[in-house]
Amino acid sequence: MPESSVTLAWPGKARLFVDDEATPRASPPEVAHTRCGRGLYLFGDNARALSELARTHAGRIALAYLDPPFLTNRVHDAVTRSRGAGGKIVRASRAAFDDRWEDRGAFLASLGRRIALARELLAPHGSLVVHVDPKTSHYVKVLMDEIFGEDCFASEIIWRYRRWPAKTANYQRVHDVLLRYRKDPAARPRWNQAYEPLAASTLATWGTKKQNAVFDGGRRARSSSLATESLGVPMGDVWEIGVLAPVSRERTGYPSQKPEALLSRLIETLSDPGDLVLDPYAGSGTTLAAAARLGRGFVGIDQSEVARDTTRARLAAMGLALEAREAPAKSA
Amino acid sequence: MPESSVTLAWPGKARLFVDDEATPRASPPEVAHTRCGRGLYLFGDNARALSELARTHAGRIALAYLDPPFLTNRVHDAVTRSRGAGGKIVRASRAAFDDRWEDRGAFLASLGRRIALARELLAPHGSLVVHVDPKTSHYVKVLMDEIFGEDCFASEIIWRYRRWPAKTANYQRVHDVLLRYRKDPAARPRWNQAYEPLAASTLATWGTKKQNAVFDGGRRARSSSLATESLGVPMGDVWEIGVLAPVSRERTGYPSQKPEALLSRLIETLSDPGDLVLDPYAGSGTTLAAAARLGRGFVGIDQSEVARDTTRARLAAMGLALEAREAPAKSA
DNA sequence: TTGGGTCATGAATCCGGCA
DNA sequence: TTGCCGGATTCATGACCCA
Numbered sequence: 239m240p241e242s243s244v245t246l247a248w249p250g251k252a253r254l255f256v257d258d259e260a261t262p263r264a265s266p267p268e269v270a271h272t273r274c275g276r277g278l279y280l281f282g283d284n285a286r287a288l289s290e291l292a293r294t295h296a297g298r299i300a301l302a303y304l305d306p307p308f309l310t311n312r313v314h315d316a317v318t319r320s321r322g323a324g325g326k327i328v329r330a331s332r333a334a335f336d337d338r339w340e341d342r343g344a345f346l347a348s349l350g351r352r353i354a355l356a357r358e359l360l361a362p363h364g365s366l367v368v369h370v371d372p373k374t375s376h377y378v379k380v381l382m383d384e385i386f387g388e389d390c391f392a393s394e395i396i397w398r399y400r401r402w403p404a405k406t407a408n409y410q411r412v413h414d415v416l417l418r419y420r421k422d423p424a425a426r427p428r429w430n431q432a433y434e435p436l437a438a439s440t441l442a443t444w445g446t447k448k449q450n451a452v453f454d455g456g457r458r459a460r461s462s463s464l465a466t467e468s469l470g471v472p473m474g475d476v477w478e479i480g481v482l483a484p485v486s487r488e489r490t491g492y493p494s495q496k497p498e499a500l501l502s503r504l505i506e507t508l509s510d511p512g513d514l515v516l517d518p519y520a521g522s523g524t525t526l527a528a529a530a531r532l533g534r535g536f537v538g539i540d541q542s543e544v545a546r547d548t549t550r551a552r553l554a555a556m557g558l559a560l561e562a563r564e565a566p567a568k569s570a
Numbered sequence: 571m572p573e574s575s576v577t578l579a580w581p582g583k584a585r586l587f588v589d590d591e592a593t594p595r596a597s598p599p600e601v602a603h604t605r606c607g608r609g610l611y612l613f614g615d616n617a618r619a620l621s622e623l624a625r626t627h628a629g630r631i632a633l634a635y636l637d638p639p640f641l642t643n644r645v646h647d648a649v650t651r652s653r654g655a656g657g658k659i660v661r662a663s664r665a666a667f668d669d670r671w672e673d674r675g676a677f678l679a680s681l682g683r684r685i686a687l688a689r690e691l692l693a694p695h696g697s698l699v700v701h702v703d704p705k706t707s708h709y710v711k712v713l714m715d716e717i718f719g720e721d722c723f724a725s726e727i728i729w730r731y732r733r734w735p736a737k738t739a740n741y742q743r744v745h746d747v748l749l750r751y752r753k754d755p756a757a758r759p760r761w762n763q764a765y766e767p768l769a770a771s772t773l774a775t776w777g778t779k780k781q782n783a784v785f786d787g788g789r790r791a792r793s794s795s796l797a798t799e800s801l802g803v804p805m806g807d808v809w810e811i812g813v814l815a816p817v818s819r820e821r822t823g824y825p826s827q828k829p830e831a832l833l834s835r836l837i838e839t840l841s842d843p844g845d846l847v848l849d850p851y852a853g854s855g856t857t858l859a860a861a862a863r864l865g866r867g868f869v870g871i872d873q874s875e876v877a878r879d880t881t882r883a884r885l886a887a888m889g890l891a892l893e894a895r896e897a898p899a900k901s902a
Numbered sequence: 903t904t905g906g907g908t909c910a911t912g913a914a915t916c917c918g919g920c921a
Numbered sequence: 922t923t924g925c926c927g928g929a930t931t932c933a934t935g936a937c938c939c940a
Contacts, residue, residue: 247579379708474744
């Protein structure tokens, strides 16, 4: 069956793989490379940075995590708090990233190009995860089917969270979507099996012991309970992880910050210690922090000064310093 | 922003609204209309049946639920169990529906045409829900954005279930996707607010009392706990509902049968008693049974004899009989 | 150290006021 | 009329304090 025969079409789609694309803002001309422990941080436009990495990191990335803006058509601010003279808390906000686009086509062209560039850096056993919301996920999935090939699609992961209620005549949105693709479905993938707790109904009937399917002359009989402890159910594709609490110590003030628990689960299951994790939309640096904590190397990219400063402070708090700049590689 | 500028493209997409489409099998030539209490059952090709309904039911449907095949490229069998001579259980299987397609384009053309036809039957306050899996949902969503207009998109509902764990080097799939669109975003929608239980952490801190945000001259002050009981948190778009247990009383043997709890939630929140619910892929009749139980009228359509027989038995068990055939309406 | 009670506050959505 | 802005609403949850 020719599965990839259905694709997205829009005026100007050809821009997708052209360097001179319509980005919301002028990008800084050069990419600054900085070391940080076993990690690397690139300050500059991520498309340009990914192109440069092709010379040094092709085929070396175990996990690429992309958390692009969600096509909100707004500028998002970072909020910093400090104590003023009278002990009063003073709030300041700086633009962290610009999520305004000419139209959906421009958004998809920009994202698609970066996905394709990041894909080139993946090891055969590697995978790439894109984090989106349920308004954009469908377009992005069809685009990724075209870029990767549909047989490389691995999972639609649902991140389910709880948050403040809003009055609306609709089911309230309480999930994000993570799309995972593999570089090469023929290669043995990186995979560290994780488990989640048994359902309450299972615990009531079976306790924490393993169940064993019993067959009676080809027919299914009542399962028996084994002496072995169950590890739990294999991790599913719906993850219940809390959003960052407003007063969480983890919170940096950077908008759209993701919880480290989410990234830790991805990194632990999809990479081994010592592997390299890539985040081209590094933002507050959650991916890099989680990777470092789990003994993985990392490559982070962002073009926003607020993002760079936030990440630097965050890694410094972990004892990792962004070192002095290396000479930027000449752009290709 | 011209949002609908991105659409799906495939060879032969023009077939979408043409009557002579590529269906996997020849469809029966006529549609048989049967009454059933306050309900209506149409036996025959659902595209033809929906066209016929345009003459009698245009603008009358509060909720259309479409549970099409998931592009599995297989024939799905219904299994019936009966006791044979020696008291032994004898199993028989009959083909229930054919889910083989020339390619994805043919599948989308067929489904899209039926979605467009069902849309015509919706009341202004009505909505249409398509039930798919995470492999097809993305294509269907982009198609529906084109049919309805993107501002009519209401929710991506995640149905999360638990099932027997399988060993696989991937996150196990434990969810289906339901896409909801509204006919007219300007009309006041049918909406009966439902609630789910408060989170454990909230119960621990606040009990079952409502919280109240307090503002002190524009600035945020400490929230207070009110005397009023909280109703719980408004229903979200991730629903945890068990699949039918293999031995459930509800189970009919029809493949792909959905739990009545899932349909009941949709019907209760999106329609009022006395409203009409439509299911063009009626299958085992879950939607019709749930609608009847909740005091809604229904219109069911299916072209499979197994489906019709299963539905008839199911409704009969509820005290509803499919009456003798009416004269089929002449096709347009 | 631990556990219970209290504190602080994010950000979706609606609505009313005002330009 | 329409569109923008800011106030009101409301759970969720880690931090913090104290015994």
